[in-house]
Amino acid sequence: MKKPESKGPDKERGDTPSREDIDRILDATHWDPFAVLGIQQTAGGGHVARCFIPGAEKVEAFSLDGTPLGSLKCLDPAGFFAGPVSLNSFVPVRYRATRADVEWTVTDPYSFWPVLGPMDDYFVREGSHLRLFDKLGARPMVHQGVAGYHFAVWAPNAKRVSVVGDFNNWDGRRHMMRLRRDSGVWETFAPDVMDGSAYKFEIIGPNGNVQPLKADPFARRSELRPKTASITAPELKQKWDDAAHRKHWGTTDKRRQPMAIYEVHPGSWQRGDDGSFLTWDELGDRLIPYCADMGFTHIEFLPVSEYPYDPSWGYQTTGLYAPTARFGEPEGLARFVNGCHKVGIGVILDWVPAHFPTDEHGLRQFDGTALYEHADPRQGYHPDWHTAIYNFGRTEVASFLLNNALYWGEIFHVDGLRVDAVASMLYLDYSRKHGEWVPNEYGGNENLGAVRFLQETNKAVYGQHPEMMTIAEESTAWPKVSQPVHEGGLGFGFKWNMGFMHDTLSYLAREPIHRRHHHTEITFGLLYAFTENFVLPLSHDEVVHGKGSLIAKMAGDDWQKFANLRAYYAFMWGYPGKKLLFMGQEFAQWSEWSEARSLDWNLLQYPMHEGVRRLVRDLNFTYRAKPALHARDCEPEGFEWLIVDDHENSVFAWQRKAPGEKPVIVICNFTPVVRDFYNVPLPKAGFWREILNTDAEIYGGSGKGNGGRVRADVNGDGAITASVTLPPLATIMLEPE
Numbered sequence: 001m002k003k004p005e006s007k008g009p010d011k012e013r014g015d016t017p018s019r020e021d022i023d024r025i026l027d028a029t030h031w032d033p034f035a036v037l038g039i040q041q042t043a044g045g046g047h048v049a050r051c052f053i054p055g056a057e058k059v060e061a062f063s064l065d066g067t068p069l070g071s072l073k074c075l076d077p078a079g080f081f082a083g084p085v086s087l088n089s090f091v092p093v094r095y096r097a098t099r100a101d102v103e104w105t106v107t108d109p110y111s112f113w114p115v116l117g118p119m120d121d122y123f124v125r126e127g128s129h130l131r132l133f134d135k136l137g138a139r140p141m142v143h144q145g146v147a148g149y150h151f152a153v154w155a156p157n158a159k160r161v162s163v164v165g166d167f168n169n170w171d172g173r174r175h176m177m178r179l180r181r182d183s184g185v186w187e188t189f190a191p192d193v194m195d196g197s198a199y200k201f202e203i204i205g206p207n208g209n210v211q212p213l214k215a216d217p218f219a220r221r222s223e224l225r226p227k228t229a230s231i232t233a234p235e236l237k238q239k240w241d242d243a244a245h246r247k248h249w250g251t252t253d254k255r256r257q258p259m260a261i262y263e264v265h266p267g268s269w270q271r272g273d274d275g276s277f278l279t280w281d282e283l284g285d286r287l288i289p290y291c292a293d294m295g296f297t298h299i300e301f302l303p304v305s306e307y308p309y310d311p312s313w314g315y316q317t318t319g320l321y322a323p324t325a326r327f328g329e330p331e332g333l334a335r336f337v338n339g340c341h342k343v344g345i346g347v348i349l350d351w352v353p354a355h356f357p358t359d360e361h362g363l364r365q366f367d368g369t370a371l372y373e374h375a376d377p378r379q380g381y382h383p384d385w386h387t388a389i390y391n392f393g394r395t396e397v398a399s400f401l402l403n404n405a406l407y408w409g410e411i412f413h414v415d416g417l418r419v420d421a422v423a424s425m426l427y428l429d430y431s432r433k434h435g436e437w438v439p440n441e442y443g444g445n446e447n448l449g450a451v452r453f454l455q456e457t458n459k460a461v462y463g464q465h466p467e468m469m470t471i472a473e474e475s476t477a478w479p480k481v482s483q484p485v486h487e488g489g490l491g492f493g494f495k496w497n498m499g500f501m502h503d504t505l506s507y508l509a510r511e512p513i514h515r516r517h518h519h520t521e522i523t524f525g526l527l528y529a530f531t532e533n534f535v536l537p538l539s540h541d542e543v544v545h546g547k548g549s550l551i552a553k554m555a556g557d558d559w560q561k562f563a564n565l566r567a568y569y570a571f572m573w574g575y576p577g578k579k580l581l582f583m584g585q586e587f588a589q590w591s592e593w594s595e596a597r598s599l600d601w602n603l604l605q606y607p608m609h610e611g612v613r614r615l616v617r618d619l620n621f622t623y624r625a626k627p628a629l630h631a632r633d634c635e636p637e638g639f640e641w642l643i644v645d646d647h648e649n650s651v652f653a654w655q656r657k658a659p660g661e662k663p664v665i666v667i668c669n670f671t672p673v674v675r676d677f678y679n680v681p682l683p684k685a686g687f688w689r690e691i692l693n694t695d696a697e698i699y700g701g702s703g704k705g706n707g708g709r710v711r712a713d714v715n716g717d718g719a720i721t722a723s724v725t726l727p728p729l730a731t732i733m734l735e736p737e
Contacts, residue, residue: 012374015042016082017050017075022028025052026078026173028164029204031160033176039446048084049093052173055104056097061085061275064092064145080287092144107191109175112143115150115189121182124154130460132403135377136185138199138232148191149232151177153216154396154561156184158166158203162711164198164213165229172202172210174349189575198229200361206680215318217372217400222306224325228318228361229315232302232497236411238334241649242341246619247345248268249415250467254493255533258630259578261348263539265313266304266327268584272597280332284339291571292343295615295620299340300348300418302540304333308359313540313595314419316357316387320404323412330412336636337413346415348471349408353401354421355387356627365386370395378438384431392425392434393449402457406547409465416469417461419492423476425450451490458491469493471535482533497577508568512650512671512729519647522670526639533634534577543582543593551588551612556729560672562588562608563701563729564607566615566694567668570731574620574629574656574666576639587613611700622692622733631658642681643667651726653680665734669726674704679721682712684733688722688734695727700729710734 017036026028027035037050049072051059059081061069072083072095092111097104116135123129139150151163161177167190168174177186200213212476215222219230267277270286278286291299306322314324323333337347341361356372358364363372371372373388374380380389391397408414424430429437429445440448451578461468472481472492483489494673507521543549554564565588573579586597587609590601603609623629632638643653643664650670657663663683669675682688688710695701712722 009089014042015048015084020081022690025176026076028162028176029160029208030171030176031179032300034178037270038112038175039085039093039540041090042084047090048082048590048627049085049095049108049111050080051095051106051108051110052078052080053095054079054171055095056081056404057100058098060096062096063087064094065074068173069093069266070410077285085153092146093281096101102351104183107148108144109188109190109699110152111669112146112189114178114180114187115141116152116180116185116187118182120462121180123184124183124185124396125614126398129399129400130406131410132399133218133407135254137216137220137321138230140195140232140234143189144189148189148192149188149197150189151175151201151216152187153201153218154183154185154400155201155371157369157371158186158367159206159208160204161186162202163188163199164202165193165232165300166197167199168192184464193230193232194495195680197232197236198223198227199232200229203376207368208386209368209715213366213370214723215361217366218318219306219321219322221330222322225308225310228308228359230319230322233330235336238331238338240338240341240413242413245341245344245489246413246467249279249469250465254469255634256631258297258559258624259535259633260296260573260623261300261327261535261578261580262578263299263300263302263537263582264296265302265540265583265595266592267310268598268684269597270601275597278327279328280336281328283327284336285597288336288339288343288345291340293347293626296344296615297620297624298348298415300580301350303420305352308357313355315352316355316385317352317360318357318362320401321407326470333572334412334526341413347413348416349414350416350420351405351408352420353390353404353457354419355382355389357387359426372400376438378432378436378629382431384424385437388456391449392447392453398449398453398456400674402460403451405457405461406464415467416471416493418471418473418496420473421638422454422472422474423478424480425454425494426474426476426478439658440502450597454490456493458493458495461475462491462493471494474498493533494533494535494578496537496539496580496627497525497529498519498537498573499528500534500536500577501538504568504572505542505550505553507670508564509553509555512560515650515670516647518539519645519650522652523644525593526641529576529639530697532635534579534581536572536575537580538582538585539580540593542583544586545592547592549589549592550585551590554670556609560729563672563695565669566612566699566701567670567716567729569616569619569654570692570694570733571666571668573623574639574654574664574731574733576633576656578633579623581616586616601639607681607702610697615694615699618692626656626664626691626735627658627661628656628664631661632656645736649673649678651675651678655683666731667724667726667734668731670729672728674728675726677723680724681735682720682722684736685712685714685720687711687737690732691735692733693727693730694732704728704730705732709737 305318480489
């Protein structure tokens with residue numbers, strides 16, 4: 001068996017390594033250690049074994065089955081040994097090392113063949129590998145009959161890369177890696193490494209300087225902050241019970257399905273009695289039943305990839321492939337997702353491919369060069385968050401991110417990714433003044449690399465995992481964000497409707513007497529409501545940094561604030577678009593959200609707060625039960641104004657409809673005045689049932705209404721109208737009997 005060619009300094013120098021080679025091994029600066037260490041063929045056709053075992057005084061070589069192969073001679077007291085061995089081919093060997101009366105065994109990592117092959121190099125370099133997470137990082141395997149971990153990392157500009165960790169006393173001389181020149185990937189098989197071992201990569205950059213130890217970009221598990229090492233993790237083992245759930249979402253038009261999303265920060269939804277984070281299993285025991293009872297269809301988590309700084313809420317991640325250690329092992333997250341799917345709840349993750357923090361153990365200057373980021377700060381530095389921006393135009397970087405999107409669907413069965421800060425990716429001049437940005441090749445401000453990356457990622461996600469969806473947080477007028485790539489779009493499934501959130505919250509913050517002058521803050525949104533597939537977001541961003549909670553934003557005294565909020569929620573659930581509500585707002589938490597503590601669950605003992613919670617629950621189940629309210633959320637034929645111009649009374653009414661289904665009429669009165677005998681045009685004569693009234697006493701309202709039904713009659717001019725009582729600061733919904 002012929003050993004692969006190694007072109008190291010030792011090549012053709014005889015049976016004994018040169019002093020230069022030994023010194024370079026001892027100080028871990030040898031760029032091709034596999035040409036020196038392990039099993040080498042001699043000029044006469046025999047074989048010698050060479051090893052570096054610090055602290056050893058004597059070393060003997062053995063085959064894997066324990067057959068003695070020979071004793072090695074110490075060539076340097078630091079622990080460099082070499083000697084002839086009785087072998088006819090290149091096979092793995094073990095050494096028995098002794099020092100005084102201490103004895104230990106070492107399996108030689110330099111005696112193993114490479115794991116990756118030429119096709120891996122080709123796909124890595126091309127950026128077309130769709131299972132990169134099965135090739136790079138730390139992978140458990142049995143290689144040439146020995147169990148251990150295969151480590152691989154992309155660092156094309158490095159002079160030397162070693163994997164260091166608990167298993168080698170963090171000594172960069174022990175597991176120096178093999179460079180695959182065609183791809184810039186360094187790899188090694190480390191025998192006998194166990195699950196749960198902490199590790200990092202030690203890298204010498206092109207200038208010869210040792211970089212700060214780097215966490216593994218593809219690590220599947222990490223240490224709990226403030227520690228920053230990666231952890232060797234076995235393949236995820238989870239018995240999935242979600243085939244029916246995934247089949248449903250993979251074969252249906254998601255735009256025509258009800259989606260009521262509960263946005264959650266898992267570290268502060270609830271806490272343990274001692275203030276500690278709940279584990280994924282504890283969250284599963286509490287959060288899943290709560291969401292099922294409340295009628296939410298999806299849970300959307302703020303980022304759960306590993307991140308070092310709690311107040312970043314996960315949006316400055318240093319480990320895209322590793323679920324944060326704050327909530328336990330990765331298997332716990334898989335069990336949580338599986339538990340959600342068993343009761344029909346989807347799981348969406350916030351995903352952050354826009355930027356990354358500059359912590360020294362992270363991606364910045366990874367191999368001593370601007371590898372993942374742009375070297376030019378006008379392109380590679382984000383002025384708002386003081387973070388680094390990915391170089392989307394580099395194929396390996398785009399592939400790293402694209403594979404991460406696929407990874408969450410493949411390994412953890414997540415139902416979707418909400419992509420953070422898309423606007424900052426699309427525009428080269430985002431948050432920059434004149435002269436602080438570099439135009440694209442055509443002189444424009446569009447980031448063409450980011451556009452291609454988003455399009456390719458969306459194509460891959462929907463192509464590989466049709467059960468998944470992607471949602472863009474995009475705050476500009478960029479066209480066709482949620483249109484297919486083949487139609488010139490970015491390829492997202494949905495887009496957050498930031499304009500809806502801004503305009504409607506502005507309207508509800510005004511005193512009712514002034515709302516007549518701002519009527520268009522409600523009506524304007526329907527001019528563009530169907531230009532994208534929208535999600536209506538009342539997200540975490542609206543209840544932090546001095547903005548106040550949603551209940552605190554409402555105008556008026558306490559009673560009016562609650563009434564306004566109830567009317568607003570029903571208005572939103574009756575408005576075209578999918579729904580998203582941040583945790584705590586479903587029971588009208590007064591205080592701003594803080595990631596450092598639990599929600600104020602004690603508020604539910606008070607009727608007004610419990611009333612809001614009951615209303616949100618009823619809205620969710622009404623929205624899900626009535627196809628008219630969801631089946632045409634993204635299509636104009638599902639909406640028709642009935643009253644659009646009653647500025648003086650601040651009244652709005654519209655019809656929601658779907659083919660073959662009963663219509664639902666939504667009527668909003670945004671003044672604290674009861675309006676008796678108010679004429680509302682309706683599409684059909686006869687009795688209409690009041691299916692929801694936010695002024696009902698069970699929700700904390702005054703109890704005004706229509707006794708459960710209204711009657712629509714044909715007028716002399718042929719119009720069909722009903723005389724309706726409009727409760728104060730309330731929304732009602734009607735359905736034909």
